Amino acid sequence: MVSIIMHGCNGHMGQVISDIVAKDDDAKIVAGIDPMVDAKQNPYPVFSTLDECTIKADVIIDFSTAKAIDHLLSYAVKNDTPVVLCTTGLLEEQIQAVKEASTKVAILRSANMSLGVNAIMKLVAEAAKVLATAGFDIEIVEKHHNQKLDAPSGTAIALADSINEAMNNSYEYIYNRSDKRQKRDAKELGISAVRGGTIVGEHEVFFCGTDEVVEIKHTAYSKAIFAKGSVQAAKFLAGKPASLYQMSDVIG
Numbered sequence: 001m002v003s004i005i006m007h008g009c010n011g012h013m014g015q016v017i018s019d020i021v022a023k024d025d026d027a028k029i030v031a032g033i034d035p036m037v038d039a040k041q042n043p044y045p046v047f048s049t050l051d052e053c054t055i056k057a058d059v060i061i062d063f064s065t066a067k068a069i070d071h072l073l074s075y076a077v078k079n080d081t082p083v084v085l086c087t088t089g090l091l092e093e094q095i096q097a098v099k100e101a102s103t104k105v106a107i108l109r110s111a112n113m114s115l116g117v118n119a120i121m122k123l124v125a126e127a128a129k130v131l132a133t134a135g136f137d138i139e140i141v142e143k144h145h146n147q148k149l150d151a152p153s154g155t156a157i158a159l160a161d162s163i164n165e166a167m168n169n170s171y172e173y174i175y176n177r178s179d180k181r182q183k184r185d186a187k188e189l190g191i192s193a194v195r196g197g198t199i200v201g202e203h204e205v206f207f208c209g210t211d212e213v214v215e216i217k218h219t220a221y222s223k224a225i226f227a228k229g230s231v232q233a234a235k236f237l238a239g240k241p242a243s244l245y246q247m248s249d250v251i252g
Contacts, residue, residue, distance in 0.1 A: 002238045003030045003057040005081070007072060008064030009046060010034040013086070016227040017061060018042060027231060031055040033064075050075040058238040059084060061230050066090050073101040082106035082237045084230050086113055088154065102244035108237050110247040111158035113229035117203070118247040120218050124159055124205045125166035127214065132167055136209040137184065143194040143202040151193035155203055160189055163205075 004021065008014045009032030021027050022043065031053050032046040047053040050071065059082045062072055066089045076083045085098065085107055098109060112118065132138060142156040152175065164171045171189040184190075201220035206213060220226075229247060236250045 001025075002027045002059060002235050004028065004234055005030065005050075005053065005055070005057040005060045006032045006044075007050070007060050007062040007068070008034060008087075009042060009044075010036050010039040011063055013063035013223065013227055013230075015040060016224055017063065017230060018044075020224070020227050020231055024231065027235060030057050057081065059234045061234050062087055063230070066094065069094050070097065073097055076107070077101050077104045080105055082240060083108070084233045084237055085109040086226070086230050099244060103242055105242050106237050106240040106245065107243075108233050108245040108247070108249070110233075111154040113226040113233065113247060114218070114220065115229050115232060115247070115251060116225065117155055117218050117220075118229075118251050120203075120205070120216055121159060121162040121248065122251075124216055125162045127205075127207060127216065128163045128166045131207040131209065131214060132163070134209065135186070136207040136214070137186070137188070137190075138163060138171070139190040139192070139206040139208065141192045141194065141204045141206070143196070143199045145198050145200065146195050148195060151195065152191045153193070153201070153203070155201070156191050156193070159203060159205055160191055163189065 004027060006014050006017060006029050018029055021029050029044050032042055032044055033050055033053060034046055035048050037046050037048050061084045063086045066087060069087060069090060082105060098107060101107060140156050140159055142153045144153060160173055171187050174188045174190050200222060204215060204217045206215050233250050
């Protein structure tokens with residue numbers, strides 16, 4: 001059984017993960033970390049900081065805040081505890097710190113923790129090798145709720161990167177065509193964003209050829225899919241040697 005410290009346990013995702021792990025015979029949360037120690041009733045002890053935590057674990061799942069990451073990395077390296085790093089919005093220097101820490105302890109960081117999204121990242125890369133080579137145009141459309149601050153989404157960029165890497169980085173990303181009046185270039189990869197309502201997350205990749213269109217689509221109906229992916233990642237990461245892993249390593 002994989003023992004887990006839930007970093008950010010009283011946040012929404014921390015509570016979703018807690019519920020999922022409670023029903024998992026192969027994993028157990030042995031401690032939680034949250035500044036609001038008594039905000040929720042948890043079936044495990046909760047500490048305000050990692051330094052106060054007296055319980056060791058096989059892996060840490062992090063759904064906290066960017067400002068907590070520096071201390072998390074320091075703790076992980078000092079205690080040789082792998083980390084599934086799910087917190088977004090890291091500064092560039094923090095991303096570099098993650099890379100540096102991964103030379104000393106196993107860290108898994110991914111643009112999207114969903115198993116389904118990471119599966120289609122592989123699918124679109126393989127599709128591009130066939131369809132883009134045959135002259136199909138590629139467009140990505142992502143949709144999210146009206147409270148999302150960034151556009152396009154990190155997942156949309158990750159999908160584009162999967163395609164571009166498969167095609168020797170020959171594509172240019174185009175985010176806006178309103179300032180242009182010209183035909184589409186064959187090496188454009190269009191990325192469009194829609195914001196509205198309570199859409200959890202939807203990503204569509206279009207391969208548009210002459211008289212045919214191939215569409216690969218992923219729809220998230222709740223944030224629970226990211227929680228499920230993080231638990232799978234924790235099981236994968238426990239006991240792994242120091243390196244920087246991604247969800248693509250989890251799904252094989």
